Amino acid sequence: MSLLNRRVRGFRLIDLVGAGVLAALILGVYLAKTVAGRERAEIARVERQIAAEKARIRLLQAEVAHLEQPGRIERLSTLYLGLEPIGEKREARADQLVELARAGPPPKAAAFSPVAAMVARSDAAVPGVPPPPPPEAQPVRLAQAKP
Secondary structure, X not given: OOOOOOEEOOEEHHHHHHHHHHHHHHHHHHHHHHHHHHHHHHHHHHHHHHHHHHHHHHHHHHHHHHHOOHHHHHHHHHHHHOOOOOXXXXXXXXXXXXXXXXXXXXXXXXXXXXXXXXXXXXXXXXXXXXXXXXXXXXXXXXXXOOO
């Protein structure tokens, strides 16, 4: 009797081996499909995240373009810093550059920035900066333990 024709509980051995191989293939395909589905879901999640980040990048680029508009910057510098375009008498011609270099930098004016005004504690009022608090009449005394 050959191995292929041998019977086990009424079934040929080759039929049992074929059924086992078929069950293993079915299980393998099912597991591969499940793993592929998880990977597909992960890829879709990453693609959605990339799309959201690209949309955020476009939004931030639009915001930067708005904030960097020259007209807006000029308006803000005039309003808050008191800056204005340079007048004709402040511009130098090419033949005046040597004289300006020999003269050195112009003397510094008092700082206009609110921070510098607060550090200097000047009595002059600076727009947008609250005045410093008045000095207290009596110094604060710390509690001392009795011996």
